[in-house]
Amino acid sequence: MLIKINFSKIFATVFAGLVFLSMISILGDILVSAFEHLSLSFLLEDVESAGRKGGVFPVIVSTLLILMVCMLVVLPLGILTSIHLCKYHEKKSSLHFLIRKLIEVLSGVPSIVFGLFGNSFFSVILDMGFSILSGGLTLALMALPLFIYTFERGLSSVPQKDYLVGKSLGLSSWRIYKEIILPQATPSLIVASVLSIGRALAETAALIFTSGYVDRMPESLFDSGRALSVHIYDLAMNVPGGDRNAYNSAFVLMFLILSINAFFHLLHKFYLRKSKAVEEIS
């Protein structure tokens, strides 16, 4: 018995170590290559010579705009759909079942399929062309299943009695959600947002055909704008001599993702402290 436990412990440690090592080696590779060449001007200059010279400022702006469009769609749609799906509405309709199955299927669809759909639907049929808008909307479609899946779990973990107590006091559903359920599910809302943002920022295939390839500073949401991931892909795979700036851009993207994660982590901590304080008072 004792030996068995030790074995499993060793196995667990070894594999955890492997995962840790692979992550460190990716981060380390990017960090080492980027620190040799990276300078502040890289963040603030325009793209030149197909990305081999100059910086990535317009690309960063495009990336953030695409992300903004994406989250403006994902948050309201995602929150409302999760509320609709969660366990408080016990009536199991076939619509429920259908939505749930569709979300499961959609979360497994390869991103290039979303890209082609986004291109033919948003860019061609809705005539948005290659634009930040159609890129952001395509990403929203991709991120929604993940968001709903995560947030619905969080909502469902709030004790059902809270909902019933609210009902028994004659509160409207709106009040119950706003005052009781949603505040308790905030941690999962934060997690769902972080995961969605991560998925959106890492996306390349869906964006090449929707938000496009143009590395000029976008003037409106109807302009094409190159995302950082597309820029990295193009530099590494398509532009001779683009390797160095591909690493630099990868570093910028990594930094962006880590700082967004850190921001949400702090938000989470702040929220936990606040809710503890409220509990102590009551």
Next chain:
Amino acid sequence: MKILILSLLFCSQVYAVEKLVLTGSSTIAPVLSDIAKSFEKKNSNFRIDVQTGGSSRGVNDARKKLNDIGMVSRKLKDSEKDLSVYTIAKDGIALITHSENSISSLTETQVKQIYRGRIKNWKEVGGQDAAIVVVNKAEGRSTLELFLKFFKLKNSEINASVVIGDNEQGIKAVARNPNAIAYVSIGTAEFNQSVGTPIRLLDFKGVKASVKNVENGSYPISRELNLVTKDKPNSTAKLFIDYVLSKDASSIIREHYFVPVLKK
């Protein structure tokens, strides 16, 4: 926040500018977006949006009028003669191996046999005793089409160990594997060699694979880089195409290791 979004949405209506959309070959896209930038600097009321997607997409989009100009990195097929064509540059395809490989040239038949999987070991063509790793391009790439056409091969005949998409990927695959062989754009290969990537460009039919030999036409495996439009190009498109064929643009084309074709 709302005001910001609204103002962004309205911006495009306020500043009406002449806009051109180009789609197509990923080989041409980086060089044309560079040329587009220099064109925009000289003509501030133009916006040239260069997108990618591959040569076939460039042709299809031009036909469906989804773009103003299509980019096609091969000679147009007979079935595509409905489009107006402008050849802007040339590019050769080089066979590359790792620099540690002692082979310096292969005959046409040897290349064919290697890609068909009949010759499986470098020893059979006078090299070291090691299995040949054949790198092929993915379907839809114009380098693949040119390669197949030149060597009169069918893609289904090719016995590839690795299938890649872009030129840079091909170079990386060969640089990492001393027993690999691939075919990529000469310009890209020459640049990578000049910065020390361990690859060798094989001579073909006694001609050295170099940008210079593509320029003077002596190197046989070469392709055209074309722009296509559905009908006669409109005045904006014409203006841009003329600029791409001008002396100003040819220096940018050279920077990208292609051979410019000047307007006669």
